[in-house]
Amino acid sequence: MLKGTAVMNLTEYGRAVHAEMAALLCCARVGVSPAGGALYCTTFPCHNCTKHIVAAGLRQVFYVEPYPKSLAEELHGDAVVVTTGEASEPTSGKVVFRPSTGAGPRRFMDLFSMTVSTGRPMDCKGAVLSK
Numbered sequence: 001m002l003k004g005t006a007v008m009n010l011t012e013y014g015r016a017v018h019a020e021m022a023a024l025l026c027c028a029r030v031g032v033s034p035a036g037g038a039l040y041c042t043t044f045p046c047h048n049c050t051k052h053i054v055a056a057g058l059r060q061v062f063y064v065e066p067y068p069k070s071l072a073e074e075l076h077g078d079a080v081v082v083t084t085g086e087a088s089e090p091t092s093g094k095v096v097f098r099p100s101t102g103a104g105p106r107r108f109m110d111l112f113s114m115t116v117s118t119g120r121p122m123d124c125k126g127a128v129l130s131k
């Protein structure tokens with residue numbers, strides 16, 4: 001009945017499990033409490049994962065890339081605070097989402113292939129070659 005409708009694109013109804021939820025489920029499987037811990041992820045969590053992060057009792061989330069479509073701060077601002085990364089920012093006991101440095105998924109092709117994301121070739125030393 002719902003096949004072919006946009007409803008199945010909603011994260012709440014699909015079977016896909018985001019990495020954040022998979023990490024929390026992994027904690028349950030191996031018997032490690034995530035309470036008070038930190039989560040490191042490549043992309044800023046979506047609002048659905050955020051509610052699970054809050055419920056699991058995590059204290060911090062470090063992410064590399066923003067995710068503009070996430071409504072985490074808008075929907076869960078009572079429980080999370082998104083900082084600019086400065087340790088001195090007030091957090092009011094909320095789960096702190098901090099930007100981190102690292103290589104996001106989109107940079108992998110630039111770092112580990114012989115072409116840059118624009119398709120231009122590069123040599124083995126990383127120099128971009130002209131076409």
Ligand SMILES: [Zn+2]
Nearest residue numbers: 018045046049
């Ligand atoms: Zn998610």
